[in-house]
Amino acid sequence: MDNNKKRIIALIIFLLGIFMGAIDSGIVSPARDVIKNGFGISESLSVWMITIYTLVYAVSMPIVSKLSDRYGRKRVYIISILTFAIGSSLCGISNFYGNYTFFLVARVIQAIGGGGIMPIANAFIGISFPPEKRGTALGFVGGIYGIATILGPTMGSSILSTAGNDHWGWIFFINLPISLIILALSINLKENLGEAKSRMDLKGSVVLSIMILSLMYALTNLNFGDLSKSIQDTKVYPFLIIFFIFVPLFILVEKKAQDPILNLSYFREKQILLTLILGFITGVGLMAVTFIPQFAENILKLKTGTGGYLVTFMSVFAGVSAPLGGKFIDKYSAKLVTVLGMICTAFGTFFLAFYTTKYPNFASIMIGLIFVGFGMGFTMGTPLNYLMLSFVDEKESASALSTLSLIRSIGVAVSPNIMIxxxxxxxxxxxxxxxxxxxxxxxxxxPGAGKTTIDIAKMSSGGKLSSGALAKLQSADATNIVSVIKDFAGDMIDKIIPGLKGRMMESMGNMPKGAASHIDFNKIFSGLKADYLNKIDAKKEVIEKTFQSTISAGYKNMFITAGIIAIIGLVAALMLSNKKKIKAKNI
Incomplete structure (x- = not known):
């Protein structure tokens, strides 16, 4: 088999692994409530099925990647796939046998395997393809990763719809055939690097793990909207303190290590530091995309839960632009593609913020999403991975890319807390x-009083609304806001009628004896509720526009923030060099 065929098979092996690992980060999200109900656990406990995967994944990346640099990437990659498959199997089995603790242990095993897939795959591809084809190969990686990440929640919903909520384990069993294909194709894959001349940096691994766990957990619980109060939370400040205490300790340990788990020189070299900053920015931008379905539902007056198809459209644009960006890297430079990606992202987010929110229609939102999709495709990994590989020795390629992935993961952890x-x-x-x-x-x-009016706004602020009506109002969308408001108003009127009757009786107390006895209170109040609900129907358009514009104002500020972050990324990208020094390694 010639080298070209070997490289194509290798590309398939790693693209399948990346697809499998990437979809798992989002495929669980739509199933969380289903799994929670299946185990009969609380909402706070259910969050851990996602949190524990994120934390362990972040910790395992630098450690597993370092192991692959030392002991061989093929070997460690296959072990990672096996570990991921075992964890997935155990997650699925827990649907039928086991408990929530068993399920969380399975998620930990799955995350350990997942942490080795992405950086090893990128490193293997990065140094295996010749310079003139390397950008294209990494472009396919970026495209698959982008599509899988965005489509993960949609796939999760589809599997649940097909298998049924009682069989949610299939969202994990789906990984098994993919794993078997990867393992079968890996038989003829040639080993890639592997030097274990010095001791593994165990001390550094432990300290780094504690640092990552404490920082990621603190960021996950931090509320940037109320920073002063949030930072005092026991789920935040103790872990931030641990992180800052361990930073100097980690530096001390790494300076003495023969083969440090994390090369501190990465943070001293300008070009690598710029690449890491760009990785953080793309992580923030990636998570901002998760709010697009809700934005689309509000803009287009779609029912809650049906806005996901627009994300599918955007993933197509990202999937097209990622390999296209790879070809541009081969022909021009990674810097150019990064700059182009940041420009597209900034334009797309500003367009959504200033134009789409003002002119809410399908065409306006699609224009914005096309540019955001292209921006994501151009920046999501391909040029940054290429740059990272060009600035480090090939023996450190996997650990260098894991550092980039770790920084991106921190951006992912920070982003929702900012955007929400x-x-x-x-x-x-x-x-x-x-x-x-x-x-x-x-x-x-x-008798005794003329026609009067009551301002319902003042009444609603007086706390007279039932918790059920308030909950409906808070969960309303653009398609049902008028009916929810009618329920809201009906609830208010039912609350005030007894009080109004009482005040009427009181005001009639000074009337001549017997004068009020013939007054029919039921007649006075008959039709009051119906008339008011009819008035609400007459103002349907005003109410819907008010709801849309209020919610859109929040999304507008979010997209403006995302655009500003993209501009910062553009400035950092313009400071990059076009240095290239990667040598191809035979597969």
Whole structure:
């Protein structure tokens, strides 16, 4: 078999691994409530099925990657695939046998395997393909990773729809045939590097693991919208303290290590540091995409849960631009592709912020998503992996790429806590803004008093709303906001009628004896509720626009922030050099 065929088979092996590992980060999200209900656990406990995977994945990346640099990438990659397959099998089995603790242990095993897949695959491809084809090969990696990451939640929902909620284990069993194909194809794969001349940096591995765990857990629980209060939370500040205490200890340990787990020189060399900064920025941008389905649902008045298809469209654009960017790298430079990606991302996010929110329609949102999709494809790994490999010795390629992945993971951890605050702030304004455009309740005239009106906005702020009606209002979308408001108003009117009757009786107390006995209170209040609900129907368009504009204001600020981050990334990209020094290694 010639080298070209070997490289194609190797590319398939690693693309399958990357696809399998990438979809798993999102495929569990839509199943979380289903799994939670299956185990009968609380909401707070259910979060750990995702959190524990994220934490262990982040910890395992640098350690497993270092092992692959020392003992051989093929060997460690195959072990990673096996570990991931075993963890996936155990996760699926826990659907039928086992408990939540068993399931979390299985997720840990799965994360350990997953942590070795991405950096090893990128390193193997990066030094195995000749310079004139390397960008194209890494481009396919970026495309597959982008598509898999974005489609993960959609695939999870599809599997649940097919297998049924009682058989959620199939979202994990789906990994088994992919793993078997990878293992079968790996038989003829040639070993790639592997030098174990010095001791493994065990001390550094332990200290780095503690640092990563404490930082990632703190960032996951940090609320940037209320930073001063959030940082005092026991789920945040103790772990930040641990992180900062261990930083100087880690530096001391790594300076003495013969073969450090993390090369500190990466943070001293300008070009590598710029690449790591860009990795953090792309991590932040990647997670901002998770809010696009909700944004689309609000803009296009779609029912909650149906906006995911637009993410599918965007993944197509990302999937096309990633290999295209790889070809541009081969022909021009990684710097050019990175700059182009940041420009597309900035334009797309600013377009969504300033144009789509003002002119909410399918065409306007698609234009923005096309540019964001192309921006993601151009920046999601391909040029950054290429740059990272060009700045380090090939013997450190896997550990260098794991460092980049780790920094990107930190960006992923930070992003939701930043972005969600804009949406939450908008959500808090919904009730007040809607009440401001609500019609007033008109109380019919009765003996002793003329016609009066009641401002429902003042009443709703007085805490007279039932928790059920308030919950419906908070979970409303653009398609049902009017019906929810009608339930809201009906609940309010039911609450105030007894009080109004009481005040009427009191005001009639000074009337001549017997004068109030013939007053029919039921007649006075009959039709009051129906008339008011009809007034709400008449203001349907105003209410819907108010709801949309209020929510869109939150998304607008979020996209502006994402655009500013992309501009910072553009500045960093312009400071990159076009240095190339990667040598191809035969497979």
């Amino acid at each position: 605050n804009f949406i939450s702030e908008a959500g808090q304004k919904v009730q007040g803004n809607l009440m401001a455009v609500m019609p007033k309740i008109t109380i019919p005239a009765y």
